[in-house]
Amino acid sequence: MTENTILIEKGWIITVDDAKTVHREGYVFISGDSIEAVGAGAPPDDLRQRAGTTIDATRMTVMPGMINAHNHLFQSFLRGLCIDKPLLEWVAGVIWPLAPHFKGEEAYWAAMIGLIENLYSGSTATIDNQYIHPDHAIDDGIYRAARDTGMRLNLAYGWGDIKYFPPLHQPTEEVIDESTRLYETYHGKENGRLRFENGAVIPWGCTEEGMLRVFELARKWGVGSHLHIAETKEEVDINIRDRGTRHIEWLDKLGILGPDVQLVHSVWVDDHELELMAQSKSVVVHCPLSNMTMGTAPARVTEMHRMGIDVALASDGSASNNAQDMFEEMRGALMLARTTSLDAMALMPADVLWMACRGGAKAFGQPELLGALAPGRKADVVLVDMWRPESVPLHDPVPALVFQRGGRMVDTVIVDGRILVRDKQLTFIDEQEVLREAQKACASLFKRAGLTYEPLPLKM
Numbered sequence: 001m002t003e004n005t006i007l008i009e010k011g012w013i014i015t016v017d018d019a020k021t022v023h024r025e026g027y028v029f030i031s032g033d034s035i036e037a038v039g040a041g042a043p044p045d046d047l048r049q050r051a052g053t054t055i056d057a058t059r060m061t062v063m064p065g066m067i068n069a070h071n072h073l074f075q076s077f078l079r080g081l082c083i084d085k086p087l088l089e090w091v092a093g094v095i096w097p098l099a100p101h102f103k104g105e106e107a108y109w110a111a112m113i114g115l116i117e118n119l120y121s122g123s124t125a126t127i128d129n130q131y132i133h134p135d136h137a138i139d140d141g142i143y144r145a146a147r148d149t150g151m152r153l154n155l156a157y158g159w160g161d162i163k164y165f166p167p168l169h170q171p172t173e174e175v176i177d178e179s180t181r182l183y184e185t186y187h188g189k190e191n192g193r194l195r196f197e198n199g200a201v202i203p204w205g206c207t208e209e210g211m212l213r214v215f216e217l218a219r220k221w222g223v224g225s226h227l228h229i230a231e232t233k234e235e236v237d238i239n240i241r242d243r244g245t246r247h248i249e250w251l252d253k254l255g256i257l258g259p260d261v262q263l264v265h266s267v268w269v270d271d272h273e274l275e276l277m278a279q280s281k282s283v284v285v286h287c288p289l290s291n292m293t294m295g296t297a298p299a300r301v302t303e304m305h306r307m308g309i310d311v312a313l314a315s316d317g318s319a320s321n322n323a324q325d326m327f328e329e330m331r332g333a334l335m336l337a338r339t340t341s342l343d344a345m346a347l348m349p350a351d352v353l354w355m356a357c358r359g360g361a362k363a364f365g366q367p368e369l370l371g372a373l374a375p376g377r378k379a380d381v382v383l384v385d386m387w388r389p390e391s392v393p394l395h396d397p398v399p400a401l402v403f404q405r406g407g408r409m410v411d412t413v414i415v416d417g418r419i420l421v422r423d424k425q426l427t428f429i430d431e432q433e434v435l436r437e438a439q440k441a442c443a444s445l446f447k448r449a450g451l452t453y454e455p456l457p458l459k460m
């Protein structure tokens, strides 16, 4: 069998390794699905001779693929809708009218455009908190899109059993049955690119009994758990009214906190809850642009960072963000932290890059395998074209990536040793076909749901 090898040379290498090493000019050597070597200067002759494919990264930065750590891929069909409501009214106004009508095929095309948008902006993995299950084929459709695009996907099976939208409620038995089916069918498949975890949607939508049973199952399987936490003050008030505790306190009481738990948003948390998050080594997933879009208040990321709490970054679903671009999230996280703490050094570009890569790897459940260019890590590599008006003259690539809209400049994306984007184009997916099919699928969904949709003229 021929060895699948890729040599990337002459690039500015930003490793995001433990020492945050940067090579002014260097190389990355990929063998199969993993990184074999990273170094400064020219590659050794033996690597050059073994290289099946050589990529000249002159005028480019080479960085790890980022992990978009909280998503709702079905929402790619809901961009730009209902953008004038507070969160709970927004959920009721845009998500609930459509969610019960989704079919598996529509979820597939929504996920395809969402995943492609992520790839084009330098993400190589995403955690999809998939909480609509009127048709069980929706989950299969999302996994199929991940398989077809080549991206890494951790599907966090979202569920609620009280107070949430009744058509989306699921009894615990059904959650366990479906979770078991998906875990057995997909977890670890596609060379480990597909994963499964628990995704209890929101504290006020889940009973204690359901939480304990599903979390216990996740821990038995050795997979993580992922849930929205304290996104708005109103949601915290609901918990205090009904349970007498704030969100994080409630999870602590249930014994659920831990390094395998991803606390998405965590905006309205008090000092005691920050302590609980730090002690338990839980991971926070910060969605700055979504929070700003919904006007939900800034998360206390500067304090989290200083307390050593692991923070990952994410776009959240396209309905509450309208875009999927982790470079924007890095910039947004940095600017929001500086603004809210009135401190121009609250977060530095290297901090938010770390969150996007290493924080994301931890959230994804693979802290040793993803998020860095280092021998033994998975070959998820992004090349960013710096020969552009946004970035020339280039003084320092890390702030350039964060401040200068790197998402527009992504040239090449490699996932698991496969080149998925080259010269800013998908290598093996017909993008035009995806756009056409996504538009058709969205039109039929909206028609079935009785909602207005006026598609752009289709070029067939």
Ligand SMILES: [Zn+2]
Pocket: 070, 071, 072, 129, 228, 316, 317
């Ligand atoms: Zn969300």
